[in-house]
Structures are given as structure tokens and as C-alpha cells.
Amino acid sequence: MVVVGAGIAGLVAAWELLREGAKFDVTVLESERRAGGVIVTERVDGFVVEGGPDGVLASEPEVPALAAELGIGDHVVSQLARGTSVWSGTDLRPIEEGRAATLLGIDVKNADLGAGFRTFAGGMGELVAALTARLAGTLHLAQGASGLVRDGTRWRIAITGGSAYDADAVVLALPAWAAGRVLETIGVHHGRSLAEVPYLSSITVSLAYRADQIGRSLEGAGFVVDSDSNHIRACTYASSKFPGRAPEGHALLRAFLQPLEGDPAVVAHRELATILAIRGEPLWSRVFYWNRGLPRYRRHHAEHVAAVRRQLARLPPLAIAGAGYDGAGVSACIRSGRAAGRLIARLMAR
Ligand SMILES: Cc1cc2nc3c(=O)[nH]c(=O)nc-3n(C[C@H](O)[C@H](O)[C@H](O)COP(=O)(O)OP(=O)(O)OC[C@H]3O[C@@H](n4cnc5c(N)ncnc54)[C@H](O)[C@@H]3O)c2cc1C
Structure with a gap:
């Protein structure tokens, strides 16, 4: 067959x-x-970079069950930092998780979000x-x-x-x-x-920084954007959300953008620099284009x-x-x- x-x-x-x-x-x-x-994990200079999905809801049993069958049950890791903020265009403030999901058009129950997310120590590619x-x-x-x-x-x-x-x-x-x-x-x-x-197209951009380049303290696991003046729709603080995503003293951010003209890495860095008070340029960036990625x-x-x-x-x-x-x-x-x-x-x- x-x-x-x-x-x-x-x-x-x-x-x-x-x-x-x-x-x-x-x-x-x-x-x-x-x-x-769409599951793609890359390793770059000691960072673990997700191109597509970065985890599953901890309330869902399928991934741990499959991992156990495959002998990698002990590689499953849980979300560390919790909580999401919203960027209004001028201000970043904490928001309820359910509201963040609604802003992103994701249909998920509050009870499921409450348990957080899970992934693999080496990323979903494992x-x-x-x-x-x-x-x-x-x-x-x-x-x-x-x-x-x-x-x-x-x-x-x-x-x-x-x-x-x-x-x-x-x-x-x-x-x-x-x-x-x-x-x-x-x-x-x-x-x-x-x-x-219909399948939606999107772009994810991962950007690596030294931790001391980021002026604002990274509270929680990331933020969603509720402002028409930004191209970024959301950002995950990958190195805060899951263990082992960045070497000591470094931060890995992942921005989600709708398809746009120009270099998404440049746009993502420019907007993140404003929102998170980032100084200087990223150490590197990696762009993934998802043409018709999500139904x-x-x-x-x-x-x-x-x-x-x-x-x-x-x-x-x-x-x-x-x-x-x-x-x-x-x-x-x-x-x-x-x-x-x-x-x-x-x-x-x-
Ligand atoms: C950017 C992004 C982030 C996401 N984040 C999350 C997340 O955090 N958590 C979560 O649970 N889900 C997430 N998802 C959704 C989830 O990852 C996907 O829906 C799921 O992985 C799709 O799996 P699939 O096997 O159905 O399809 P695909 O992964 O699309 O696999 C289909 C395969 O078929 C192959 N193919 C296509 N045409 C042919 C052909 N003619 N002949 C042979 N092969 C062909 C393709 O190359 C591909 O390998 C995300 C999706 C995207 C795009």
C-alpha cells in the first residue's frame, strides 16, 4: 500500500x-x-529554530503517546514561561491567553490553553x-x-x-x-x-540576539499585535517559552507575518526593535515562507x-x-x- x-x-x-x-x-x-x-526544525549555532509548529497543547495526549511508542517519550518538554501580552501600537501589556488566541483567529478552549504547550527537547523535528x-x-x-x-x-x-x-x-x-x-x-x-x-499563507522569521541587546525584559512567552500599523501579527519569545532554544546569554525571537513586499527579516527586526527596545542588528535571521500553510x-x-x-x-x-x-x-x-x-x-x- x-x-x-x-x-x-x-x-x-x-x-x-x-x-x-x-x-x-x-x-x-x-x-x-x-x-x-510543515514541521521543520533547524539547528543554527546552538539555537533550535522552528519553521512551522513549535508545540502542541499540553492537554492533547497524541504527541506524548506517539513519542512513547517511538521511544522518545522522555524527550517531551513542557512550556517554561507562560503568559501573553498585546502590542497596541504604542504599548505592550499582559492579556488573557484566550483573548490572544481570538486575536490570532485560533479556535481553542480556555481550559486547553490553561495547561500550556509541550514540545521536544530538540524541537518538533524530533x-x-x-x-x-x-x-x-x-x-x-x-x-x-x-x-x-x-x-x-x-x-x-x-x-x-x-x-x-x-x-x-x-x-x-x-x-x-x-x-x-x-x-x-x-x-x-x-x-x-x-x-x-482555503489555506492561509504566512511567514515566520526567527531572529537571534545577545540577551543584552534587548532593552525590555521579556515577560511571558510572547505577544500578539492588535494594531494595523505593524506587519508582525505575533511574536514568540522562543528562548523563554521552551528550554534549550538558545545558548546561555542569548535570545531567540520568532515573529509571524502576513505575506508582504520586501525582506520579512528586515521588517520583523525593525518592528521588534521598536516594541522590545532592541539595540543593534540580529546575530542572524531565518525566514520560512508558508505558501498555503494552514487551512x-x-x-x-x-x-x-x-x-x-x-x-x-x-x-x-x-x-x-x-x-x-x-x-x-x-x-x-x-x-x-x-x-x-x-x-x-x-x-x-x-
Ligand atoms: C507556520 C505554521 C505554524 C504552525 N504552528 C502549529 C503549532 O504550533 N501547533 C500545532 O499543533 N499546529 C501548528 N500548525 C499546523 C500543523 O503544523 C499542520 O497543520 C500539520 O503539521 C500538517 O500536517 P499534514 O501532514 O496534514 O500536512 P503537510 O505537513 O502539509 O504534509 C503534506 C506533505 O505532502 C507532500 N506533498 C504535497 N504534494 C505532494 C505530491 N503531489 N506527491 C507527494 N507528496 C506531496 C508535501 O511536500 C508535504 O510533505 C502550524 C502550521 C504552520 C504552517
Whole structure:
């Protein structure tokens, strides 16, 4: 069976199938030269830099459970600094966590925020590294699926460049806009509603400083911005929020910006310098562009997804998994990947 897409959802789907024992021959196809999708952790001069997600809500059990299965349960670490401020354009003051989430358009319960966040000592990339180590031999990078064709009771996955893989079952663990297009080509009418799920684009900029460059004391884990005169929407004090993010005597900040003209690192530093009284230039900066990074479900989303799944049930084993369907957070994607893997295992056992 073939899993298309090696983001967290696809990796977990493959892991779930492999956990079923030697019963299944699993292949994971990923178009990029690295696995993990939007989960990217880099190490720069002793700093741990997150490009995408930096943690999950501590109230969510999925990441610790998966980490325990993968033998890295003891690498899970909890949030240190707590609390968020709001920048009004002139003033930085503490704010209730729930209000900060609302300002960012994040739908999360106050009770869940109360327990804080968790991550890995070496960043979220640890989860991807542990999964890819377990999936060694099954993971094929730089293998972008360009189409899916039904061949009787089986599937043929066409690969950009001309090769193909045959499979008796497929998990499509792609962003909804990509999966929807594939599904439309095999006659799944509701595929269009998936292809049209809007995804927001954003930019994250990590900036490293010596601690003595920052004039203002960093209270809490960061701030959100409630002012139209800024490009920054929020900033995480990464080195305060989680342990081990920066060498002693240094600070790592991460700014979130909407797509903009110009160099996001220059803009982020300029605005942070004003808000946090930063002197001098950053030691370095790292920009990640997330073109269509995060889905925003529209009205009737759940019904559209259910309709697609009903249509898939009439085809040879084919499942969808990932952020585009039942929740965009890492924990929801783990649940989604596991559910897809279990569904395929059940269908293959018939
Ligand atoms: C900037 C940012 C910050 C975030 N922060 C958090 C956070 O702090 N906490 C949290 O819980 N969530 C966070 N999220 C959300 C969460 O990280 C993602 O929704 C989740 O990781 C998506 O996983 P996925 O496997 O569904 O999709 P992806 O990670 O998008 O994986 C899909 C994979 O499919 C591959 N692919 C695409 N097309 C093809 C093809 N044709 N053939 C083969 N492979 C293909 C892609 O290259 C990719 O590897 C954040 C997201 C972003 C963008």
C-alpha cells in the first residue's frame, strides 16, 4: 500500500500500518527532498529554530503517546514561561491567553490553553526524525504523485517524471487542495469542495540576539499585535517559552507575518526593535515562507468531508488524512493519520 505525502499525517498513517506487523508492504511517497511537511526544525549555532509548529497543547495526549511508542517519550518538554501580552501600537501589556488566541483567529478552549504547550527537547523535528527512522526503507523522497488511476480493484500512482507505483490501497496525506484535485480526476465529485478549502499563507522569521541587546525584559512567552500599523501579527519569545532554544546569554525571537513586499527579516527586526527596545542588528535571521500553510475551514466543511469519505468507501481502499479535514493542529493530524491507517488495515483484512 502507498501513502502519498510524508507530512506528520502521512508518516503516522504509515507508522500505524507498519505497527500492524509484517502484514503490509508500505511505501511512502514524498514530493520534497525531506519528510515532515510543515514541521521543520533547524539547528543554527546552538539555537533550535522552528519553521512551522513549535508545540502542541499540553492537554492533547497524541504527541506524548506517539513519542512513547517511538521511544522518545522522555524527550517531551513542557512550556517554561507562560503568559501573553498585546502590542497596541504604542504599548505592550499582559492579556488573557484566550483573548490572544481570538486575536490570532485560533479556535481553542480556555481550559486547553490553561495547561500550556509541550514540545521536544530538540524541537518538533524530533518527532519526524523518529518516525522516518522507523520507516526507513519505506520512505521515497522526491517522488511527487501527479495522478491516481483506478486499475480494477487496485490503484496506480503516477509520479512526476514518468514512473508509477501500483498499490492495493492508498492513503492520500496531502493538503486538501492537492488531494481534492487528485480525487476529482478519479470521479469523486465532492473532491472539488476539498480542492477549494482555503489555506492561509504566512511567514515566520526567527531572529537571534545577545540577551543584552534587548532593552525590555521579556515577560511571558510572547505577544500578539492588535494594531494595523505593524506587519508582525505575533511574536514568540522562543528562548523563554521552551528550554534549550538558545545558548546561555542569548535570545531567540520568532515573529509571524502576513505575506508582504520586501525582506520579512528586515521588517520583523525593525518592528521588534521598536516594541522590545532592541539595540543593534540580529546575530542572524531565518525566514520560512508558508505558501498555503494552514487551512481555514468554511461553513459545511465537515459535511463536505463526510460526503467525500462516503464516495471513497465505494472505491478500492482509499483514505484521506491530514490538516485539511478534521483539525489542523499537529495532534489532530496524528489522529487523522492513525484513523486512515486503521481504516486501510480494516479494509485490507476483509
Ligand atoms: C507556520 C505554521 C505554524 C504552525 N504552528 C502549529 C503549532 O504550533 N501547533 C500545532 O499543533 N499546529 C501548528 N500548525 C499546523 C500543523 O503544523 C499542520 O497543520 C500539520 O503539521 C500538517 O500536517 P499534514 O501532514 O496534514 O500536512 P503537510 O505537513 O502539509 O504534509 C503534506 C506533505 O505532502 C507532500 N506533498 C504535497 N504534494 C505532494 C505530491 N503531489 N506527491 C507527494 N507528496 C506531496 C508535501 O511536500 C508535504 O510533505 C502550524 C502550521 C504552520 C504552517
